[in-house]
Structure formats: C-alpha cells, structure tokens
Amino acid sequence: MAVLNIAQKKPQHFISTADFTAEQLLDFVHEAIKHKVQAKYQYPEPRTERPLAGKTLAVMFSKRSTRTRVATESATAYLGGHAMFLGSQDIQLGVNESLLDTSRVVSSMVDGIMARVGGHDEIELLAKESTVPVINALSDKYHPTQILADLMTIHEHFHHRHNNVPAGQYTAHTQHPRETLPGLKVAWVGDANNIIQEILVAFPKVGIHVSVAAPSGYSCDQDVVDIALADAKQTGVNVTFTTDPQVAIKDADIVITDTWVSMGQENEKAKRLQEFAGYQVTMDMVQKGGAKADWVFMHCLPRKPEEVDDEVFYSDRSLVFPEAENRKWTIMAVIDRLLVKGGF
Template sequence: MNKPRHFISLLDLSSVEIRALIQRAISLKNARNPDFQPLKGQVLGMIFEKSSTRTRISFETGMTNFGGSAIFLSPRDTQLGRGEPIKDSARVISSMVDAIMLRTNDHATVTEFAEHSSVPVINGLTDLLHPCQLLADMQTYFEHRGDIQGKTVTWIGDGNNMCHSYINAAIQLDFNLRIACPDGYSPNADMLKSAGDRVQMFASANEAANGSDLIVTDVWASMGQEEEQKLRERAFEDYQVTQTVMNHAHADALFMHCLPAHRGEEVAAEVIDGQHSVIYAEAENRLHAQKALLELLMCA
C-alpha cells in the first residue's frame, strides 16, 4: 500500500506546489460551486487537544462544501485523552476515516500520529508550527499584492509557532523575513539556521519594519501560557504593532494577525482596524486554503 501524503509543515510541499495550492484556493473562493463535491462520502477526523474557532469551522465547512463530512473529537471523547498510545489511536482511527487533522500541544504527537496513520494527516496547530494558517496568510497576500517572492515580511513579537511557520514560508516562497523579538523569546535556533540569510533578527520593532511589505504579529501569551501574562506584558511592551511601526513600512504594507487578537496589547486598535489590516480576509481564507489542501491530499 502506498504511504499517504501528510501536511505537517510547509516543507512537506514544494514551492511550486504551495503556489499552485494558493492559486487553487483563490479559484475555489471565486467559483463557490455547490455542485463540485470531490470528497463526497469521505470523512475527516478532527482531533482537538486545544480549543479552536477558525480551525474547527474552516475544516468542517470545507468538508461539507466538498460533499464530505467531519467528526469532531476532543480528549474527552477519545481514548487519547486517557493515555492510549498514539500509534494505536493512529492505526485505529485512520482505518475508519479518509484523513485526520490534529490540533495538539506537542509537535511530536502529530509526527508520531502521521508515522502510524494509513491516511493523510494534517497539522492543525502544534506548539512548534501552524502551517495551515500560513497557507491562508500567503493566499491573502497573493490576492492583495501578487506573489510574495522577493518581498520583505516583518514578524514582531513572540518567536512562537506562527513565527516558525513564517520562517518555513520564507524558505519555500523566497521572501525576506525580519524578526523583532525581546530577549528570551527568539524562535528556534535550528529553524533560524535553516533559513540562512533569508531571515534577519532585530532588537527594535521600528527597525525591523523599515521598508516592509507585510507586518505580522500574534498574541503575547498563547494558549497555555496565561500564567506568564504579566511577565510577558513587561517583556513585550516595546513590541506592540503601533501606527508608528506601520509608518516605517511601505505605504501600501499589509497587516496580518491570525486571531484572536488583544487590541492594546500586541497591536494597537488603530492598526488592526485600520486601512493596512486584512485580518478578516485572512481568517476567511483558512476555509479556502484548507479546501485546496484537502483536495490535494485526499483526491490524489
């Protein structure tokens, strides 16, 4: 039996495939054809260790749009939550569904699950990466400004899973990434090294934003880090995306945030609700980018 194709990281697709997927997502968004049901009768198992708004709705709606269905599974609903070995769960669940999406804490959970799954496994978010969000972000940029190759993107804030996925995107789509993080919150050193000179680190948000085409940020304390909130507020106080920061970027620069956002913390309200912001198109594109991804993996 052929091994299934998984989507754990942007590095699992070639740069040509990512660009084709983005264009396919744009086509699916524009066509909105209810008669196109390539996944009719197919089932996506969705395993959530972490709660979600956009991930659950977009995958469930995408499967429904394509004529298939999705099953929502939380730790309370499965033996995974009671300590069943991951390889056992993977083998059993994958024998009953056509693809699996996991949104989990530990990245190793997804990689081990994929290793033992007989169907495609999609990374819906881990502590290391959030590749599905990057597909949506890149689709949004392509729609508004064309290909991102050779452009300058600035990440401001925590060197978290979103930052790591932007590093992978810079490698795959050949853009320059500037990262501004406070001491102690830098991205994974090995991932930084893998990107070579495509990525530069900055101590100042304003300096990192100079000449940028896209500014991106995320919450200062992600899910599970709430107890660090006060500590992080002090560490990140100079890393809010303000209008001053945006003024250092190109006049037509875009602003993105994967949401949920805290206005007045990582981003000023006048920025996220202003003319540079494309956050709602970005959020909607989770649906279209993931439909293109489901088609790629499940119709192969």
C-alpha cells in the same frame, strides 16, 4: 476464491510547509483561490461534484479553535464529506490510550485526520502511525494551514493593488502567486512562536524577505532558523533577527504579529506582558520604523489589544478578516489535494 489486494501505499501528510517545494506551496495557494472563486462567486460555474461523498475526516483537536474548526468543517462539507469533530473530552488523545494506538485505530475507520495537538512530536507520531493522510491543524512548532492562508491573502492584496482592481471586483485567480510574492518584505513583531516558525520555513522559500523582532530570550528553534537561512541563500532574500521592532519594520510591505501568550502559557502572562513592553503594533511604531508607505497589517487571531491597537487593527491597512476567511479556502485546497487527488 476472490482474493483482494489490500496493500496500501504510504499516505502523504501535511505537517509543515517545510516539507514542500516553493512551487508546491504556491500551487496550494493557486488551487485555494480557484476553490474560492468557484464556491463563493460561482466561477467558472457552480460545483456539482462532491468528491468526498461517503468519506469522513476526523477532526481531532486537543486545543480550542474557532477559525480552524469552522474552516475545516465547512470545507469538508463543500467537498461532500463528513467532518467528525473529536475534542479532548470526546476521545482519549494521549490520555489512557497512547497516541500510537489512537492513530492506528482512528485511521482505520476514517479517510483523513486533521489534528490540533500540543507538542510537535505528537503530530509526527500520528502521521507516522496513520494509514490515511494527516493534516497539522497546529502544533507548538508549526501552523502550516495558517501560513498558506497568509500567502493567499498577501497575493490577493498585492495583485489587486498592482492591477488597480476597483473595490467590489475580484481578479486574483487570473495571476499565479509566483508572480506577486517574490521581493516583498515581511516584518514580524512578537513572540518566537509557531506562526513565525512556519513563516520562516515558507516565506524565504517563495522569495519573501523576513525580518524578525522578538524580545531578548525569545528565539526560534535552531533547526527552523537553519532552514530559513538555507532557503534565503537559494532565493537571494534576507532573513534577519533583532530585538528592536523598528529595525525589523524598516522597508516592510507587511507587518505581522500574533498573541504573546499562547494556549498553555497563561501562567506566564504577567511575565510576558512585561517582557513584550514596547512591542504593541501602532501607527506611530510603524511610521518611526520606516515601513513602506503602503504597508499592510496581518494577525492570525484571536487578537488582544496589547498586541496591536484598534487604530491599526480596524484600519484600511488591516487584512485580518480576509486572512481569517482564507483559512477555509487553503484548508480546502489541502484536503482536496491529499484526500481527493491523492497528494503530489
């Protein structure tokens, strides 16, 4: 009688950058850049292996998505796998069937799960009950794949600037991000949402100063703030909070904002627009705030004009479109690390 050993080790998940060391996060970014130069520029040679051939990634989204969905499906296809999209109308994600049951059932049939959920407790439960790696594609608390893309975009920009790389050439793969990111300052102007919370648990850890400006009454979760301050103490950077955008912007290398009205908050739009008056990122605001002369702008998209005006958004200072593209390469790096290499 042939006896099969079917015992499985607990899978590694990607729920938040808070769960990883600085070196692991920077390695994710470096691996993403290597994927980019091989897939997009065929360096050092075109990829021929398809390590996910015959494997399926369940893409379970309870909320709409453009960049995350396109990035995930195209990255999975490049690695040879199949991305099975399961929207809120396709499966009973927490409706008529518990998340616990859904996680156990779906994970028994696929090789990984990429989930965009509502409450952060939902992604934590999916991960707890899943027998395969779970990747957080967005929760109300964190958005880890976005922040990996931001780190990659910042590295590319400052590497090319500091090395005077001419337009039309790419060399960011020749330098590790541990050499480019420490010492930079990010100014956040906007809502205390999942993007800034993910920034706070990632950027100070890798040596980036963070200054947050949000209106009175809008504050980050205390556990997130505690993590940021502890990381900042370890790396010697500053993490500050204010209600004045110009105070936050002082000496910033990068100015970042995001939507003021997230999905599910539409009924608060009028109230929020009133409370965020004066928070629109403009050239005048940044100049008066005293950002570095060569400051750049980022936004995870989709963007609305009240958050940042056209002059900034479409200027040479704006990195928003490379930032969006880099969602693909960082998601590919996470999928490759968890589903192909088996984690760290």
